Amino acid sequence: MENVIELKDVGFSYRDSEGNLHPALSNINLSFEKGSYTAILGHNGSGKSTLAKLLNLVITSEDGKIDGSVKVFGKELNGQLTEDEEYEIRRRVGMVHQNPDDQIVATTVEEDVAFGPENLGVEPAEIRKTVDEAIAAVGMTGYEKFAPHRLSGGQKQRVAVAGVLAMHPECIIFDESTAMLDPEGREAVLKTIDELHRSGNVTVITITHYMNEATDADRVVVLNHGEVFMNGTPEEIFTQVDKLRSVSLGVPQVTELFYRLKKEGVYSGELPLHTKDGAAALSNLVKNKRG
Ligand SMILES: Nc1ncnc2c1ncn2[C@@H]1O[C@H](COP(=O)(O)OP(=O)(O)O)[C@@H](O)[C@H]1O
Ligand SMILES: [Mg+2]
Known part of the structure; x- marks a missing residue:
């Protein structure tokens, strides 16, 4: 499979106004395959946002010192890029932020979603189609003429997601992005992520505090103090309960439950990550006890 992102020995230090450097990332070696779905975890300040921002040029060498090689769609970002090349990277790598208010720019939903494609110089007729599709994809059809500031937080975030989708990015x-949402808004954003991933063409990277969201990814990367602390499948990562705890991270509730049962010697099977697997394991446990 083709890698759309390749990071080799990447480090990043923020430069303050006095010119002093503050390290935020070091020794990062990671690659992201086309169409893959990766969850990035880590406590506050572990470097997750810094890593994300390096990938679509929100952070550049103007903000600090980049070490190593940051290759995105074959382009080396740690070096001189032409304006066209920068534009191209920003178009191909989309980003949805935590707070939709940071992302929404226009006074109606449809204008906001059209903003990106308009800037790309897409034909008006094509823009209409793209905007309608993007709004439909996040379940906001019917809200085209609404003012974004009158929407709920969850609805606003869905509009922000539509704005990114309308650019047709290859990596999002x-x-x-779900941190500030009500359950319904969160569900809608997660459904969009899932559909993007299923389409097979879009590479998805999600940074989250919700362990239940990370179990759906193909791979989980745990950052700690700006370094890769763990990197593996959700099964490999979430069954290492003590190791995650050592960096202040938890596991899905159902995993925690079976981890405790195992410690008590009541359960000896594999730790489930999903509720349905937990239910099946519990059902077996009860049946065996009866029998
Ligand atoms: N603009 C900035 N200037 C200076 N330091 C920053 C800036 N943004 C983040 N940092 C620092 O970089 C480190 C990593 O932060 P960040 O990438 O935001 O972590 P996370 O997203 O995992 O919470 C932290 O120590 C943070 O204080
Ligand atoms: Mg962050």
Whole structure:
């Protein structure tokens, strides 16, 4: 499979106004395959947003010192890029932020979603189609003429997601995009992520505090103090309960439950990550006890 992102020995230090450097990332070696779905975890300040921002040029060498090689769609970002090349990277790598208010720019939903494609110089007729599709994809059809500031937080975030979708990016990074949402809004954003991933063409990177969201990914990367602390399948990562705890991270509730049962010697099977697997394991446990 083709890698759309390749990071080799990447480091990043923020430069303050006095010119002093503050390290935020070091020794990062990671690659992201086309169409893959990766969840990035780590406590506050572990470097998740810094890593995400390096990938679509929100952070450049103007903001600090980049070490190593940051290759995105074959382009080396740690070096001189032409304006066209920068534009191209920003178009191909979309990002949805934590707070939709940081992302919404226009006074109606449809104008907001059209903003990106308009800037790309897409034909008006094509823009209409793209905007309608993007709004439909996040379940906001019927709200085209609404003012974004009158929508709920969840609806606003869905509009922000539609704005990114309308650019047809090949990679989308969600940086704690569900953190401020009500359950319904969260469900809608997660459904969009799932559909993007299923389409097979879009590479998805999601940064989240919700362990239940990370279990749906193909791979989980745990950052700690700006370094890769763990990198594996959800099964490999979430069954290491003590190791995650050592960096202040938890596991899905159902995993925690079976981890405790195992410690008590009541359960000896594999730790489930999903509720349905937990239910099946519990059912077996009860049946065996009866029998
Ligand atoms: N604009 C900035 N200037 C200076 N330091 C920053 C800036 N943004 C983040 N940092 C620092 O970089 C480190 C990583 O932050 P960040 O990438 O935001 O972590 P996370 O997203 O995992 O919470 C932290 O120590 C943070 O204080
Ligand atoms: Mg962050």
